[in-house]
Amino acid sequence: MKTTNLSKYGPWALITGASSGIGRELARQVAEHGLHIVAVARRQSRLDELSSELKKQYQVKVRTVQADLREPDAIRTITTATEDLEIGLAILNAGAEMTGAFVQGDEQAHLQLAQLNAVAPMHLAHLYGRQMAGRGRGGIMFVSSLFAYQGVPYVAHYAATKAYLLSLGEALHVELKPFGVDVLVLSPGLTTTEMTANMPVDFSKLPMIPQMPEQVARVGLRALGKKATVVSGIMNKMMAWENRLLPRAAPVSLLGFLLGRALKDGARPVGRVKACHLTR
Ligand SMILES: NC(=O)c1ccc[n+]([C@@H]2O[C@H](COP(=O)([O-])OP(=O)(O)OC[C@H]3O[C@@H](n4cnc5c(N)ncnc54)[C@H](OP(=O)(O)O)[C@@H]3O)[C@@H](O)[C@H]2O)c1
Structure with a gap:
């Protein structure tokens, strides 16, 4: 597939989670097309390094926005910081995982995961998508996951947030097309990044071939405007595709079995779950 001419999405691209992994690669590859970059993440020093690199290498402008997307107020921080810019491309990539038994995970951490992985991308897509629709042009990319294609025991909530993005994005692809706005959901499989390095999972026990962030970013940018x-x-495509052929429960049980075996000690469900009060 030929690379999309990204200049039609300019002049500015907003990329959340640009400080590492897939987001940093997306920022590099978008800047290579001459778009100016708004880079969002929590780690300012990483954003500053990226900014220097992109300005030097591609002669683009870069604005960094330090924001914690687990906090609802972060959306206002981002929109205020970009008020004077024409954002023609919004890449909603920032995300985190939460591995282990669902009921043993911390309640606040679950709520923050939903805000970071699902609510924030929806909110940003709504705000910037509305501006793009008004202009009659633009692009939105949601970074979901292969885990969006089925329920995934022990990564249940993470997978559910990614399924939310998949459903939202594929519907918006149809809704926004008449307004000249291209919407894509990019679903990476296992990718070598800080996120997977820190996960309490022994990936050697899973039938997954890791990709590099460069490859994943390229696949996404090539598909934007086309799909x-x-x-x-290829392997990940096959896994997503075979899920549609099997009874829904089968791949869920299979991945539950495989992941259950691959969990490292700290993440294994332990003993009985302590009952707690539903109200405080
Ligand atoms: N790696 C994989 O195997 C894989 C597979 C499928 C999908 N994905 C998805 O790909 C996306 C990128 O992940 P990655 O693998 O590239 O991991 P990564 O290297 O850990 O990057 C995650 C990015 O999100 C940012 N981020 C995390 N929490 C944030 C917060 N609270 N507020 C603002 N930004 C935050 C991080 O920046 P700061 O820490 O500086 O805030 C970082 O830039 C995620 O949505 C992930 O779910 C990854």
């Missing part, structure tokens, strides 16, 4: 959804990697 509604794209899964990165």
Whole structure:
């Protein structure tokens, strides 16, 4: 597939989670097309390094926005910081995982995961998508996951947030097309990034071939404007596709069994769950 001419989405691209991994690669590859970059994440020093690199290498302008997307107020921080810019491309990539038994995870951490992985991208897509629709042009990319294609025991809530993005994005692809706005859901499989390095999972026990962030970013940018959804990697494509052929419960049980075996000690469900009060 030929690379999309990204200049039609300019002049500015907003990328959340640009401080590392897939987001940093997306920022590099978008800047290579001459778009100016708004880079969002929590780690300012990483954003500053990226900014220097992109300005030097691609002669683009870069604005950094330090924001914690687990906090609802972060959306206002981002929109205020970009008020004077024409954002033609919004890449909603920032996300985190939460591995282990659902009921043993911390309540606040679950709520923050939903805000970061699902609510924030929806909110930003609504705000910037409305501006793009008004202009009659633009692009939105949601970074979901192969885990969006089925329920995934022990990563249940993370997978559910990614399924939310998949459903939202594929519907918006149809809704926003008449307004000249291209919407894509990019679903990476296992990718070598800080996120997977820190996960309490022994990936050697899973039938997954890791990809590099460069590959994943390229797959996404090539599909933008051409497709509604794209899964990165042949093996991953097959896994997403076979899910549609099997009874829904089968791949869920299978991945539950495989992940259960691959969980490292700290993440294994332990003993009985202590009952707690539902109200405080
Ligand atoms: N790696 C994989 O195997 C894989 C597979 C499928 C999908 N994905 C998805 O790909 C996306 C990128 O992940 P990655 O693998 O590239 O991991 P990564 O290297 O850990 O990057 C995550 C990015 O999100 C940002 N981020 C995390 N929490 C944030 C917060 N509270 N507020 C603002 N920004 C935050 C991080 O920046 P700061 O820490 O500086 O805030 C970082 O830039 C995620 O949505 C992830 O779910 C990854």
